[in-house]
Amino acid sequence: MAKPNKPQHAPDTGHEWDGIRELTNPPPRWWMIAFHAGWIWCVVYFILYPAIPLVHESTKGILGWTQIKEFKQAVAENDAIKAPYLKKVAAMSGQELLADPGMRNFAESSAKAIFGDNCAGCHGSGGQGAPGLFPNLADDAWLYGGDFDTIVESITDGRQGNMPAHEGELDDAQINKLADFVIAEAQGKGTAEGLALFNEAGCGGCHGEDAKGGAINELGSGAANLTDGIWRFGGSRDEVLRTIRYGVNQEDVPNTRVAIMPAFGGKLSPEEIKMLAVKVHELGGGK
Amino acid sequence: MQEQEQVNIDELYADARHWHVNTGGETIHAMRVPGRFRNFKWFASCLWLLYLIAPYIRWEGHQAILFNIPERQFHLFSITLWPQDIWMLSLVLILLAMTLFGVTAVAGRVWCGYFCFQTIWTDWFTWLEEKIEGTPVQRRKLDAAPWSLRKIRLKLFKHTLWLLISILTGVTFAAYFTDAFELWHSYLTFNAPQVAWVVVAVFVFGTYVFAGFMREQVCFWLCPYARIQSVMVDKDTVLPTYDEGRGEPRGKVRGKGSEGRGDCIDCRLCVGVCPTGVDIREGMQEGCITCGMCIDACDSIMDKVNRPRGLIRYASEKEMAGEVLPPLFRRPRVIAYSTIFLLAVGGIVYGLTHIPPVELSVVHARQPLYIQMSNGMIENKYTIKALNKTSADRHFQLRVEGAPGVHIVGDAGAGIVLESGKMVPFHVFLAAEPAALKGEKMPLRLVLESIEPPAIRMEYDSVFIGPARH
Known part of the structure; x- marks a missing residue:
């Protein structure tokens, strides 16, 4: 291969133009070694791995390696690491999970992706919701209850609120007076006269005689506490009027509020729901 | 006609008359001549023995120097560094860079010549080669000789020792990242994890090929520092320099026309001892790693021919031109490098004494x-x-x-x-x-x-x- 380059004495091809010879100096040895190592590497690689594209698919390579196999293997490895923890999640109660810092942290971290995939679309990545549209999960105002088991129930079975439309039931003046009352009540300034009208119109049946909500929440109506200043559908006068007039989730009422939380029981495993519940509980308002 | 053109081409390349670059086609068999710089090189070699010994030092119940990557803890004797303290690493790197720059500005490629692992391992390998195969002359003869039982025996012995050093080098490197004794045990019982085998394989290959075969070729073509050093030296930098004024015209000591000749007797010992095979008399060049072997060689000859030592000596361009070298701390480069160096040292000392619990x-x-x-x-x-x-x-x-x-x-x-x-x-x-x-x-x-x-x-x-x- 390479000999020291001496231009004066270098071998030539016999070609010459205007006294300039075409030399045939070989490349340096290290270069040739790298060159041969390079093509040998290529051949070996082409034999071992999928390499040459054919019409419908590529050559397979004798190792049988594919990207999807490697991916599935990595997922399986990850699952194997998580398995004992998931077993623990399944065995522990909500209270136990919340009390164990390590497991709580595991559940929250695992639920981060599940939350992002399934919940964040409506409730926001931090559970902050969207004012007037989707409830805030980080505060302590719960329509159906903020304890661990109720959160699990809400995720598993979903929720569908229900409030009748009052247009036609009540006259316009009454609806306006009711709106005035609930807005004032949220600021702690509700009048006794207003509360009387509130109960007369039947609102207290669901929202409670003191407007603090919750009376028939076991039935799943999700009637809100109207005294806390936290509004499910917005606290401006127009929004309150709309809620009273057209209700929530009423069939055949054009302007009714839509408030449907889908059921995730069929989509997520009980362990996943449990871990989600830990995350939601820890967002700030858990009870 | 042909002859005419040949001459023209030689004229074309006249500037490159001395242009002789060894691209690995010839193996350099350098002679070993005792002397001051040879002793210094052995001393530097001994520092690298610390590299081989350090992983076995225990300290407070754990390995004294341990870079525990899975646990993300770096142990340096009593100090434990966490990833949060990694900012100090940047200061250490700055410190090392400034040391390199500063030393290079003052005295050239001191790192290359005496301390670089490439230089040291090559030195060890060639020392073994000399012990086994004999002097450079004997070695060249052996290389050229046809295969015989004796040649096979010598070569086999040499390569076995080279490979053993390579394996030791590789295992030692791996031992900085996990418990050294357990690691040896896992290697010897063939139970080491895959990554440990890969590390050893890479190091054995690297050591064996770089120190055994490529040697000066690494400095010529692979090492980036060898290339950037030329921007770090200046006219104040002391480098092994051939005193052309004193040496030329070179020639035999006695005999016809010896009067008026310079001190260089053209014995070519300086070329013979050069581990990278350059001729220092051509001036400073990329192949010179400033190891001073030629100085030792030339001094020994000067002693023999009763001329003063120092025909080849550490000297700067200014000194050679008869100027006086400015004192160290009047040189802008030295001041700048030292300032940054001291700032980095200060930062590291502050960092090590203020690691929050x-x-x-x-x-x-x-x-x-x-x-x-x-x-x-x-x-x-x-x-x-x-x-x-x-x-x-x-x-x-x-x-x-x-x-x-x-x-x-x-x-x-x-x-x-x-x-x-x-x-x-x-x-x-x-x-x-x-x-x-x-x-x-x-x-x-x-x-x-x-x-x-x-x-x-x-x-x-x-x-x-x-x-x-x-």
């Missing part, structure tokens, strides 16, 4: 920025990440400072247990009456204090965010 970081939740609670309070969520770097579990309490009216919700601030070496993030909620908020954003300080001695107090500045004011 607990690493505290607080992240204010961004979504949502604040939570309106049903009782009218405003709450903010914080994720606390506290890493206990001490060797014992410790109890802490968390307080809020600098924000009257803001308090921690529940008992989240009391009785925090931080396990040794662990970091489990936890959430803390702070609450405030809307009336207590002085603005949309209120600065505050979270203080984490140890309950039992020794007193540890870590602070972290954050904010409390409330509803927008209109």
